[in-house]
Amino acid sequence: MSLSTLSLSLADYLVCKPRTANGKTDSVPTAYVREEYWPTGCSSCPRYSGGDCYAIFGRTGFAMKADRPTSMAARSVRVPQEYTLRYALAGAPRSARVFRWSAVGDSVGSVPRDLLEAGYRACVEEGLHPIDYTSTWRRPESRWARAWAMASCHSVEDVWEALADGWRTTLTVDPDAMADAIEAGKTSMRVESDDGGLAVVGRMCPAMVADYRGDRPVSCNDCMLCSVEHLPAHPNRAKAGIDVVLFALHGIRGIGHRWTRRKKAYRARVGGEA
Numbered sequence: 023m024s025l026s027t028l029s030l031s032l033a034d035y036l037v038c039k040p041r042t043a044n045g046k047t048d049s050v051p052t053a054y055v056r057e058e059y060w061p062t063g064c065s066s067c068p069r070y071s072g073g074d075c076y077a078i079f080g081r082t083g084f085a086m087k088a089d090r091p092t093s094m095a096a097r098s099v100r101v102p103q104e105y106t107l108r109y110a111l112a113g114a115p116r117s118a119r120v121f122r123w124s125a126v127g128d129s130v131g132s133v134p135r136d137l138l139e140a141g142y143r144a145c146v147e148e149g150l151h152p153i154d155y156t157s158t159w160r161r162p163e164s165r166w167a168r169a170w171a172m173a174s175c176h177s178v179e180d181v182w183e184a185l186a187d188g189w190r191t192t193l194t195v196d197p198d199a200m201a202d203a204i205e206a207g208k209t210s211m212r213v214e215s216d217d218g219g220l221a222v223v224g225r226m227c228p229a230m231v232a233d234y235r236g237d238r239p240v241s242c243n244d245c246m247l248c249s250v251e252h253l254p255a256h257p258n259r260a261k262a263g264i265d266v267v268l269f270a271l272h273g274i275r276g277i278g279h280r281w282t283r284r285k286k287a288y289r290a291r292v293g294g295e296a
């Protein structure tokens with residue numbers, strides 16, 4: 023399939039941009055799942071069903087609302103040629119090393135395998151490492167994506183199950199626990215299951231750690247820890263700490279706000295800007 027044909031087919035599911043103003047990823051090409059596929063792709067994610075996903079219910083999701091005339095989704099209908107994979111790859115900044123998929127939504131759970139896999143490969147051919155996450159890792163039809171995407175996990179039990187099935191994983195952890203670990207000078211931490219019967223050791227996302235401390239920013243373009251094809255599988259994955267990447271839970275409500283409060287309090291204490 024040519025890149026033009028692939029791009030046209032993917033455009034039914036995704037909106038792609040050559041660069042973004044997202045400081046976390048850096049200015050890198052990025053794909054967003056169209057709104058109509060969120061219920062299918064994201065139905066496995068408790069943050070979606072709980073109405074607390076920072077992407078879908080935050081600014082990024084707002085930008086993908088097709089019924090808003092000025093939204094990115096609406097513009098992608100008016101000038102479709104400027105929102106394709108091909109356009110994003112051609113216009114990617116020379117400094118870009120990664121292509122961020124699923125900036126909103128879940129590509130693995132939404133896009134047919136043949137199209138998505140071809141999209142990932144097109145990135146690699148352009149020298150860009152795909153970064154993607156999926157909450158659909160328990161679905162048999164998603165297993166192919168272990169070679170490309172991280173499994174988004176929400177409990178230690180999830181992590182063990184996903185690791186046993188060959189996924190690299192991310193785990194959202196209690197914001198206070200991660201804040202305590204960062205303030206203790208750590209870059210990795212041990213997380214136990216609620217009943218204490220299982221534990222994993224994971225690496226805390228360097229971008230979150232740097233942001234919390236007020237250090238020089240780290241972006242996904244610098245770090246690439248979440249690029250699956252960037253790292254070889256490790257025989258002792260959980261202990262290696264490279265197959266479990268930890269994020270502080272940062273939703274749009276309740277517990278997710280604790281991270282921001284802790285960060286502001288810390289920066290005020292150490293003299294950085296919040």
Ligand code: SF4
Binds near residue numbers: 248
């Ligand atoms: S661990 Fe690295 S690649 Fe993953 S989200 Fe954090 S900065 Fe980005």
